[in-house]
Amino acid sequence: xxxxxxxxxxxxxxAGSVTAxxxxxxxxxWTRFNAAELPRPGTxxxxxxxxxxxxxxxxxNEKTIGxxxxxRLKLKWKFDTLDDWPIQTTPxxxxxTVFFGAGGYQYALDSATxxxxxxxxxxxxxxxxxxxKNRGIRSSSSYANGRVYFxxxxxxxxxxxxxxxxxxxxxxxxxxxxxxxxxxYSPVVYxxxxxxxxxxxxxxxxxxxxxxxxxxxxFRVAQDVPAENRTGGGSLWTSAAIxxxxxxxFNVTGSTKGxxxxxxLYTESILAHDIDTGELxxxxxxxxxxAFDLDFCAHPILFDAEAPxxxxxxxxxxxxxGNKAGIYCWNRHTGELYWKTMxxxxxxxxxxxxxxxxxxYNKVFVQNTSPGGPPLYVTxxxxxYNGDIEWIVPNPSSQTAPIAVxxxxxxxxxxxxxxxxxxxxxxxxxxWEYPLPSPYRGGVAIANGxxxxxxxxxxxxxxxxxxxxxxxxxxxxxGK
Amino acid sequence: xxxxxxxxxxxxxxWGMGVLALSLPGWRLPVLGAEPxxxxxxxxxxxxxxxxxxxxxxxxxxKGQTVRWESRKWGxxxxxxxxxxxxxxxxxxxxxxxxxxxLIGQTIQSTFEWTxxxxxxxxxxxxxxxxxxxxxxIVVGSPGGPDEENLPGYGxxxxxxxxxxxxxxxxxxxxxxxxVENKTLSYPRDLLVRTYPYxxx
Numbered sequence: 001x002x003x004x005x006x007x008x009x010x011x012x013x014x015a016g017s018v019t020a021x022x023x024x025x026x027x028x029x030w031t032r033f034n035a036a037e038l039p040r041p042g043t044x045x046x047x048x049x050x051x052x053x054x055x056x057x058x059x060x061n062e063k064t065i066g067x068x069x070x071x072r073l074k075l076k077w078k079f080d081t082l083d084d085w086p087i088q089t090t091p092x093x094x095x096x097t098v099f100f101g102a103g104g105y106q107y108a109l110d111s112a113t114x115x116x117x118x119x120x121x122x123x124x125x126x127x128x129x130x131x132x133k134n135r136g137i138r139s140s141s142s143y144a145n146g147r148v149y150f151x152x153x154x155x156x157x158x159x160x161x162x163x164x165x166x167x168x169x170x171x172x173x174x175x176x177x178x179x180x181x182x183x184x185y186s187p188v189v190y191x192x193x194x195x196x197x198x199x200x201x202x203x204x205x206x207x208x209x210x211x212x213x214x215x216x217x218x219f220r221v222a223q224d225v226p227a228e229n230r231t232g233g234g235s236l237w238t239s240a241a242i243x244x245x246x247x248x249x250f251n252v253t254g255s256t257k258g259x260x261x262x263x264x265l266y267t268e269s270i271l272a273h274d275i276d277t278g279e280l281x282x283x284x285x286x287x288x289x290x291a292f293d294l295d296f297c298a299h300p301i302l303f304d305a306e307a308p309x310x311x312x313x314x315x316x317x318x319x320x321x322g323n324k325a326g327i328y329c330w331n332r333h334t335g336e337l338y339w340k341t342m343x344x345x346x347x348x349x350x351x352x353x354x355x356x357x358x359x360x361y362n363k364v365f366v367q368n369t370s371p372g373g374p375p376l377y378v379t380x381x382x383x384x385y386n387g388d389i390e391w392i393v394p395n396p397s398s399q400t401a402p403i404a405v406x407x408x409x410x411x412x413x414x415x416x417x418x419x420x421x422x423x424x425x426x427x428x429x430x431x432w433e434y435p436l437p438s439p440y441r442g443g444v445a446i447a448n449g450x451x452x453x454x455x456x457x458x459x460x461x462x463x464x465x466x467x468x469x470x471x472x473x474x475x476x477x478x479g480k
Numbered sequence: 481x482x483x484x485x486x487x488x489x490x491x492x493x494x495w496g497m498g499v500l501a502l503s504l505p506g507w508r509l510p511v512l513g514a515e516p517x518x519x520x521x522x523x524x525x526x527x528x529x530x531x532x533x534x535x536x537x538x539x540x541x542x543k544g545q546t547v548r549w550e551s552r553k554w555g556x557x558x559x560x561x562x563x564x565x566x567x568x569x570x571x572x573x574x575x576x577x578x579x580x581x582x583l584i585g586q587t588i589q590s591t592f593e594w595t596x597x598x599x600x601x602x603x604x605x606x607x608x609x610x611x612x613x614x615x616x617x618i619v620v621g622s623p624g625g626p627d628e629e630n631l632p633g634y635g636x637x638x639x640x641x642x643x644x645x646x647x648x649x650x651x652x653x654x655x656x657x658x659x660v661e662n663k664t665l666s667y668p669r670d671l672l673v674r675t676y677p678y679x680x681x
Contacts, residue, residue, distance in 0.1 A: 178583060180554060201555060201583075230583055231555045231608045257555040258608025259532075261644075287677050291530035291612055294677070325677075346676075348527035372528055 037163035038146045039097035042448035046093040049140035049186035050355075051404070051445075053242040054302035058360035062406040064449035065477060070409050070422045071432045073451060074479030077114030080469040081105070086441065086456035087470050088184070089140040090402060092148065093447035097162065099148050100442075100454070100472060101137030106150060106158070108165060111450070114474060118165035122152050135182070140239075140442070144189035144210070151183025155198050159213060169213035173198055173206055179230055184354075186239040188249070193275060195249050197236030201257050202227065205236065205271070207249075207278060217278030221253050221266045231258030234267040238299035238355050241319065242275070243332060249275050250332070252296030252321045256289070263288040270300060270321055270330065282335035286323055293348040298322030298357045298366075302332060305384035306362050316385055320364055324351035327366055329387060339387035343378055344370020355402040355443070356412070361425065363390060365405060367412045369398040379403075379412060379428065393428040400459065402443030411451070413440025420444060420453050434475070437468035451475040516545050518593060521616065523551040523558075523585070523606075530674035532556065532609035534616035538654040538665030543621045546595045554585035556614070557607040558592050561627075566607065569635025569643065573600030573625035600625035601656050603632075605647065613646025613672045616654075623656035646672050 044061035051057050065073065081087065085103020092099040097117065098109040108117040122137065135153030142149045147168060151157050155175075159168040173196065174181035181200035188195045193216065194208040202225075206218040222232025235254035242249055251271050256264040269285040287294050300321045307314035319332035325346025329338045344350060349371045356367035363381040370376040377395035382388065396417055403412040405425055413420040413436070420440050421433035441456030454472045519541050525532040534549070541547060549558045561571030562578035572578065581592035596602065599621035606614040617627075632648040635641070653668050 229608060233555075259611045260608070261611050290677060291527070291532070291674060292677060293527040 039094040039143075039162055042093070042095035044448050045095060046091070046445035046447040046452075047144070048092060048142040048188070049090050049239050049402075050241065050299055050301075053188065053190060053244065054359075055239060055241040055299045056301055056303065056360065057355075057358035057402060057404045059404070059406040059446050060360075062446050062449070064407070065409065065446060065451060066407040067409055067424050067431060069477050072477045073422075073432055073434070073475040074477075075434075076450070076474045076476045076479045078471040078473045079107075079109055079114040079116070080471045081107075082119065085136045085470060086438070086461060087454035087472065088136075088138045088441045088456045089150075089186075089454075090443040091445045091452040091454070091472060092141040092143050093445050093450075093452060094143050094162075095448065098452060098472065098474075099141045099143060099162070101139065101141060101150050102454075102470065103136040106137065106141065106148065106160060106165070108162065109472070111448070111474070114472070120158075120160050120165040120167070122156070122158065138182070138184040140186040142187045142189050149187040149189055149194055149210075151185060151187060151196060151198070153182045155181040155183050155200070157183070157187060157194065157196055157208060157213065159194075159210070171208055171213035171215065173204070173215075173218075174200055176230075185236050188240045188242060190242050190244075190249075190275065195240045195242075195275070197240070197251055199235030199237060199254070200233075201230040202232045203235040203253065205251055205273070207275065219271075219273065219278055219280070222256060222264055224262050224265050225256070225258070225260055229258060229260075231256070232264070232267070233257035234264075235295070237295060237297050241300040241302045243302055243319075246333070247275050248281060248332075249273050250300040250302070250319050252298075252300050252323075254295035254297070255293045259289065259291055261289075264290070268294055268296060268323065270296065270319065270328070270335075272319075272332070272335065284328075284330060284335050284337065286325075286328070292346075294324045294346060296321055296323040297354050298327075298352040299355045301357060301359050301364075303359045303364075303384055305329070307385050308383065314385075318384065320357070320359065320384075322352040322357050322366065324348060324353070327352065327357070327364065327382065327387065329364070329384075341382055341387040341389070343368035343380055343392070344376040345372045346370075347372035349398075353400045356399055358403050358405045358410070359384060360405040363425070365403060365410055365425070367395070367399050367403050369400075371398060379410070379423065381425070381428065391428040393423070393430075400439070401441050404444045404446060406446035409446075411444045411446065411453075413444070413453070415439040415441075415458055418455065434473075436473075438466065438470070449476060516542060518546040518548040521547060521549045523549055523553065523556050525553050526669070528676075529669070530612065530676075531669070531672060532606065532612050532614040533667040534558075534606075534614065535667040536664035537615070537650065537667040538617050538619075538659040538662075540619045540659050540663045541596060543599050544595065544597055545620075546593055547618065548591055548593045549581070549584070551585040551590050555583065555608055556585055557581050557583060558594075559605055559607050561603045561605065563640065567639075567641045568605070569630075569633075569638070569640040571601075571603035571627045571630075571632070573598045573602070576600065576602070576625075579604070596620040601627035603627055603651060610647055611644050612674075613644065613650045615647045615650050617651060617656070617659065619656050619659045623660065628656060
C-alpha cells in the first residue's frame with residue numbers, strides 16, 4: 001500500500017535525522033550504557049582475578065568475615081551453569097553483581113540472590129562440544145569502567161558492557177588451529193590497555209586497546225624456534241602483574257612443546273615489559289631447554305618485603321611467582337633473584353598450580369602439590385623478605401586452583417576430596433570447610449562480607465556426564 | 481498373505497543386497513591371504529625423566545604392512561631419516577619413499593599411518609624431540625640398506641644434519657637382528673635418563 005502522507009523531501013529529512021542520531025550515538029561510547037544499570041560498587045569489591053593490579057589475591061578492604069566468625073559461614077545461594085560446563089574461573093564481584101564465565105557463557109548474577117541478570121554467549125556453537133575439551137571459558141573476568149574483559153578457549157578476547165551483557169568488541173589473537181591456542185589467562189586492564197597472554201604451540205603476550213580491541217604490541221615467547229615448527233610453547237597460564245610506578249607489566253611463561261638445540265629463550269621465564277612499547281626490560285629463565293615441563297604456573301605478584309627485625313629497615317622491591325619446582329622472588333627492577341624456596345619435589349604435576357599463591361602481612365602464602373615420589377601436599381606461609389617458612393601445614397590431597405586471603409583468613413581448596421576450606425593466616429590452623437561435589441578449580445573471591453567459590457573438574461575432564469551440577473556458591477555469616 | 485513363490489527379480493535383489501553388505505567395511509569376512517592388520521606404535525612422554533619416545537622403539541613388520549603411530553601428546557612428528565627431511569642422513573632403503581607426518585597429537589591429527597612397500601631397515605625420528613633421543617627403528621621383511629651399512633653420524637662427512645648423542649645411543653640399543661627375532665623391542669626406559677634440574681640455570 002502506498003504511503004500517501006510522506007513526501008520524498010520529508011522522507012529524506014527524517015532519514016537524515018535518524019542517521020545523524022545513529023552516527024552521534026556510535027561516536028559517544030557512554031551512550032551505550034544506562035548508568036542506572038551498571039553495577040553499584042561495594043566497599044570491598046573483588047574486581048579481577050588477582051584482586052588488584054599487583055595480583056596479591058588479598059582483599060585488604062574486607063572486614064566482615066574473619067578468624068572469629070568464619071566457622072559460621074553458611075550457604076546463602078548457589079547458581080548452576082546453564083550448559084553443565086565446569087567452572088574454572090574466579091568470580092568477579094562489583095557491589096550488587098557477580099561476573100563469571102564457564103563453558104559457552106559469561107554470566108552476571110545478582111550478588112544478593114544469585115539470580116541471573118544477563119548472560120552473554122561467546123558464540124562457540126557446535127564444534128567446541130565435540131572432542132575439544134576445555135574450550136569453554138577458563139579466563140576470569142576483569143572489571144573496569146563498566147565493562148568486563150575475558151578470554152576464551154579459541155583465543156578470543158571479549159569486551160562486554162556490564163549494563164546488559166552486550167559485546168563491545170572481540171579480538172582474536174591466534175587463528176592457526178594447528179597451534180591449539182587457548183586463553184586461560186585473565187586479562188589485566190590498566191590505563192586504557194588490556195594485557196593478555198595465551199597458551200599455544202607458539203604462545204605470546206599482547207597489549208590491546210581497551211576501547212577498540214586493536215593490538216598495540218605483541219611478543220612471541222619462544223623467539224629462537226622457527227615459527228613453522230609450531231612447537232616453541234612458552235604458554236601463559238596465569239595473569240599479569242602491573243608496576244604502576246615503573247609502567248612495567250610482568251608475565252610468567254610455561255615450558256617448550258619441543259626440544260631444540262638452543263636455549264628456548266623466554267620459556268619457563270619471568271618477563272618484564274614496558275607497558276606502552278612492549279620493550280623487554282629484563283627476563284629470568286629458570287630452566288633453559290627444559291624437558292621436564294616446569295611451567296611457571298603461579299602468577300607474578302608484586303610486593304614490598306620488609307626485612308626481619310634483626311636487619312630492620314630494609315625493604316625489598318619484589319616480584320614473586322611459582323613454577324612446578326618452587327617459589328621465586330626477584331628484585332622487580334633488575335631481575336636479581338632474592339630467594340627461591342621448594343616445598344616438595346618439583347615435577348610436571350607439582351608446585352603451586354594454578355596460581356595457588358597470595359601475599360599479605362609480609363608473607364607469601366603457597367598451597368603446594370608434590371606428586372612425584374612420596375606425595376606431599378602442604379600449605380605454607382613464607383617470609384616475604386627471605387623465603388623462610390614461618391608456618392607449614394599438611395594437606396589431605398592435591399590442588400589445582402588459586403588461593404586467597406582476607407581479614408586474617410586464608411582460603412584454599414582441593415581437587416580429590418573436593419572442598420573449600422579456611423585457615424588462620426597467622427598460624428595455619430584450620431577454621432572452616434565446605435564439601436563440594438567436584439574439584440575446586442576456579443578459586444575463591446571474598447568481597448563485601450561474602451565468600452564466592454565454585455566447583456569444576458580436573459584437567460583430565462573430557463565432557464563426561466556427571467550426576468551433579470557445576471555451580472557458583474555464595475556463603476555469608478549465618479547465611480544472612 | 482503373499483505368495484510363497486520366489487520370483488527372479490527377488491532373487492537378484494537379494495544377491496545385490498548381499499554383495500552390497502559384504503562390500504561395507506564392517507561386514508567383510510576374513511579372507512585367507514588378506515593384508516595383515518596395521519602394527520601400532522604409541523607416541524608418549526615421561527616428564528619426570530625428561531623422555532619422549534616411540535614404543536615399541538623397535539618393530540618388525542612384513543613387506544606391504546602398515547604401521548599406525550598413535551600420539552598421546554601434542555607436538556610430535558614421525559619423520560624418516562632422509563636428506564629430504566631436514567637434511568638428515570639416509571637411514572632408510574635407497575629406493576624407499578621418505579615419510580614425514582607433520583605435527584601430530586591430541587586435538588589435531590592424532591595418528592599417522594604409513595605402508596612400507598620396500599624391504600629393509602628404516603630409522604625415523606621426531607623433529608622436535610630428537611635431541612632427547614626420540615627415534616625408532618622398523619625392519620621390513622629383512623634388515624638391509626644404508627642403515628645396516630653405516631653407524632649413526634656417517635652423514636656428517638656429507639654435510640648432513642648432526643645425529644645427537646641420545647639418538648645414536650638409542651639406535652645402538654635396537655639391533656636389527658634382535659628386532660627380527662623378538663618382533664618388537666620396547667623403549668628402554670632406563671637408557672636415556674637426564675639429570676633432573678633441581679638447581680636453576
